[in-house]
Amino acid sequence: MLIKRSPNGIDLPFSSEITPRDVFESRRGFIKQMAMGSIAGAGLLEMAMREAHAQGGDNPKLPAKLNPAYSAMDKQTPYKDATTYNNFYEFGTDKSDPAQNAHTLRTHPWTVTIEGEVKKPMTLDLDALMKLAPLEERIYRLRCVEGWSMVIPWSGYSLSEIIKKVEPTSNAKYVEFVSLADKSQMPGVSSRVLNWPYVEGLRIDEANHPLTLLTLGMYGETLANQNGAPVRIVTPWKYGFKSAKSIVKIRFVKDQPRTSWSLSAPSEYGFYSNVNPDVDHPRWSQASERRIGEDGFLTRKRKTLMFNGYSDVAPLYAGMDLKKYY
Amino acid sequence: MAFNPTPRQTTALKSVIFVLALVPFARMVYLTLAGQLVEPLEFITRGTGDWTLYFLCFTLGVTPLRKLTKWNWLIKLRRMIGLFAFFYVALHFLAFFWFDHFFDLQEMWKDVLKRPFITVGFIAFVLLIPLAVTSTNGMVRRLGGKRWQWLHRLVYVVAPLGILHFWWMKAGKHNFTQPIIFGLIVAALLLVRVYWSRSKAKAYASAKPLAAAQAAAR
Numbered sequence: 001m002l003i004k005r006s007p008n009g010i011d012l013p014f015s016s017e018i019t020p021r022d023v024f025e026s027r028r029g030f031i032k033q034m035a036m037g038s039i040a041g042a043g044l045l046e047m048a049m050r051e052a053h054a055q056g057g058d059n060p061k062l063p064a065k066l067n068p069a070y071s072a073m074d075k076q077t078p079y080k081d082a083t084t085y086n087n088f089y090e091f092g093t094d095k096s097d098p099a100q101n102a103h104t105l106r107t108h109p110w111t112v113t114i115e116g117e118v119k120k121p122m123t124l125d126l127d128a129l130m131k132l133a134p135l136e137e138r139i140y141r142l143r144c145v146e147g148w149s150m151v152i153p154w155s156g157y158s159l160s161e162i163i164k165k166v167e168p169t170s171n172a173k174y175v176e177f178v179s180l181a182d183k184s185q186m187p188g189v190s191s192r193v194l195n196w197p198y199v200e201g202l203r204i205d206e207a208n209h210p211l212t213l214l215t216l217g218m219y220g221e222t223l224a225n226q227n228g229a230p231v232r233i234v235t236p237w238k239y240g241f242k243s244a245k246s247i248v249k250i251r252f253v254k255d256q257p258r259t260s261w262s263l264s265a266p267s268e269y270g271f272y273s274n275v276n277p278d279v280d281h282p283r284w285s286q287a288s289e290r291r292i293g294e295d296g297f298l299t300r301k302r303k304t305l306m307f308n309g310y311s312d313v314a315p316l317y318a319g320m321d322l323k324k325y326y
Numbered sequence: 327m328a329f330n331p332t333p334r335q336t337t338a339l340k341s342v343i344f345v346l347a348l349v350p351f352a353r354m355v356y357l358t359l360a361g362q363l364v365e366p367l368e369f370i371t372r373g374t375g376d377w378t379l380y381f382l383c384f385t386l387g388v389t390p391l392r393k394l395t396k397w398n399w400l401i402k403l404r405r406m407i408g409l410f411a412f413f414y415v416a417l418h419f420l421a422f423f424w425f426d427h428f429f430d431l432q433e434m435w436k437d438v439l440k441r442p443f444i445t446v447g448f449i450a451f452v453l454l455i456p457l458a459v460t461s462t463n464g465m466v467r468r469l470g471g472k473r474w475q476w477l478h479r480l481v482y483v484v485a486p487l488g489i490l491h492f493w494w495m496k497a498g499k500h501n502f503t504q505p506i507i508f509g510l511i512v513a514a515l516l517l518v519r520v521y522w523s524r525s526k527a528k529a530y531a532s533a534k535p536l537a538a539a540q541a542a543a544r
Contacts, residue, residue: 085364093501095365148365193500268498283443283498290425292365300428 057083059224062217064135064155070211071139072309074291077150081293083224087144088245089193090179090186091226097188098226104185105246107230114162116252117172122165126230130216132165133157137220138213143275143308145239147301149289154234155217158210162250168204172252175207176200177233177244194260200244201257201271202235205316211236237310239273270326274317275308279326329397336402343403347410350377351417367425374418379492379508381411382485386515393522405461408481412458419451447491450484457481482519485512 057079088098091105112129115121124132135155143149163175181197183189189196206212213234216223223229228245235242241261251257261269268282277287288301295301307313317325331339354373358366388404391397422444427434438448457478459465466474489512493505 081364093499148368264500265498281498283441283494285437290365290367296367297424301426 057221057224059221059229061220062135062155062222064137064217064220067136067138070136071153072141072151074139074141074151075294076139077152077291077293079219082150082152082218083226085292086226087146087240088188088226088228089191090181090188090196090198090246092188093191093193101187102225102229104187105180105225105229106185107225107246110230110248112231112247112250114166114250114252116176117169117254118252119167119169120165126216129214129231133161135216140213140234140236141308142234142236142240142243143289143304145241145269145273145281145286147284147286147289148292149304149308150292153219154213154215155220156213156215156234159212159214159233160208160210162214163204163208166252168252171254173204174253174256175202175204176249176251176253176257177202177247178249178251179244180246180248194264196260197248198244198260199257200233200242200259201253202233202242203256203316204252206235206313209313209316211310211313237275237307237313239269239275241269242273272317272322272325274313274322274326275304276306276322276326277304278306279323331399336399340403340406343406347381347407347413351414367421371418371421371425374414374421375492375495377414378411378418379488381407381414382481382488383508383511383515385411385481386485386512390515390518409458409461412454415451415454419448443491443494446487446494450487450491453480453484453487457484482516485516 084099085095086098087095088102091098091101107126109125111123111125113121113123134157136157137153137155139151139153141149141151159175177200179198179200180186181189202212213236215228215232215234216230218224218227223232228243228247231247232245233243233247256271259271261273262271275286280286287304289304290301350373354366354370357363358370363369385404385408388400388407392400423429423434427437438444457480460469460474460477469477489505489509492508493502496502496505
């Protein structure tokens with residue numbers, strides 16, 4: 001059991017102490033000053049801004065109170081690693097592509113439409129989303145289906161807060177998340193790697209589980225574009241691709257959503273995709289993982305934990321054959 | 327163009343290619359040591375795999391280029407280029423054995439036997455070993471030119487296996503652009519050989535009766 005349940009949370013790290021980012025922040029400040037002072041300043045300033053966009057770290061602060069009940073004790077991944085090593089195919093298939101290309105994403109204005117099998121469908125803008133429930137910071141392990149992992153402090157609140165508000169009907173068996181798919185902002189959408197828009201989904205009880213986080217921030221700031229700004233889902237007990245990014249629509253539906261990855265390679269990426277060391281990916285073992293920034297040349301890969309260590313969710317799958325429903 | 331390098335020029339050319347061929351490796355080492363990579367292990371594994379395919383294509387490209395340009399001296403570069411393919415595939419295998427299995431032979435075998443994607447890559451690697459071993463002049467002499475040539479035709483099997491390995495690696499993510507490009511290049515390089523050997527056989531067949539007739543007339 002790796003979820004720390006400490007009543008006071010005093011021994012837990014806060015987001016403010018996490019990264020050695022001040023080093024490059026001060027450097028960037030220096031670049032900006034230089035730029036403003038010079039005649040050819042406009043160009044330089046633009047360069048500085050672009051760099052800021054590409055690397056993140058200059059995003060507005062987003063105060064959120066640490067929820068120690070949902071915070072892993074693992075060492076956190078450096079901000080730079082978490083924002084430069086991403087899978088976000090809307091911005092390209094290489095891990096470095098999203099950090100390079102995601103600056104074209106316009107996150108303001110942004111609305112999320114909630115519709116389908118609900119009594120009160122609604123469209124919420126970011127402001128409304130931010131105010132819908134108190135923001136919590138939670139430090140989650142993130143396990144990618146490719147066999148690597150990170151530890152990231154996210155900010156948001158349980159998706160169940162929204163579900164309560166829209167009042168699903170008895171027909172709502174699943175929740176579908178639809179990501180933005182706009183060619184003018186997302187160069188990767190022109191390629192046919194996946195069916196666009198990116199669709200992910202959860203069973204309604206999974207969506208209602210308190211661990212499922214409607215996420216608006218990371219590392220004490222709003223989300224970096226390459227990490228799914230301005231609003232995404234994080235389900236820490238599932239492989240990373242289940243956590244849809246840059247969401248524009250949340251639909252409550254009767255039938256299991258046809259999710260992008262399970263359509264693209266059904267034998268490799270199932271609908272459930274719970275982290276499970278006993279169910280291999282056809283092309284590699286899922287029994288172990290490499291923690292980015294920690295496990296390297298001198299260490300064996302670490303053992304992957306069932307449900308990524310979030311055994312709280314086990315009752316959701318009681319009686320289910322998880323080898324069949326992978 | 328009747329360029330025909332002197333032995334000294336050939337040596338110089340070889341040295342240049344030798345250094346250039348090491349640039350990708352040097353870059354991997356540098357970026358890793360400089361701490362510029364979030365995930366150096368993945369970068370090295372992929373990079374060495376990519377460069378194995380590049381050098382396999384270069385090796386297979388020597389003979390067609392030689393025939394097209396009539397630059398027969400190009401053949402003198404082929405051994406080195408082929409050995410660089412082996413250099414990168416050996417690193418690629420080492421990366422797999424080290425990073426994925428931390429030198430656990432048993433674990434590695436399980437993986438090799440269980441996953442077709444890895445099985446194919448492993449077979450391709452193993453098939454390249456005899457080619458590297460028999461690349462010296464002494465071995466060519468010991469085997470005899472004919473037998474040596476037959477043995478080295480194994481590369482016609484290795485290259486498609488390498489493409490298949492790469493194809494399966496990309497298949498899960500439907501990212502076929504690169505495998506298709508590599509596949510087309512290797513297919514072209516192999517088909518041109520089929521074409522040449524056919525037209526050679528035809529020329530031989532049509533020349534035979536003529537030669538026989540000439541012999542009879544004498």
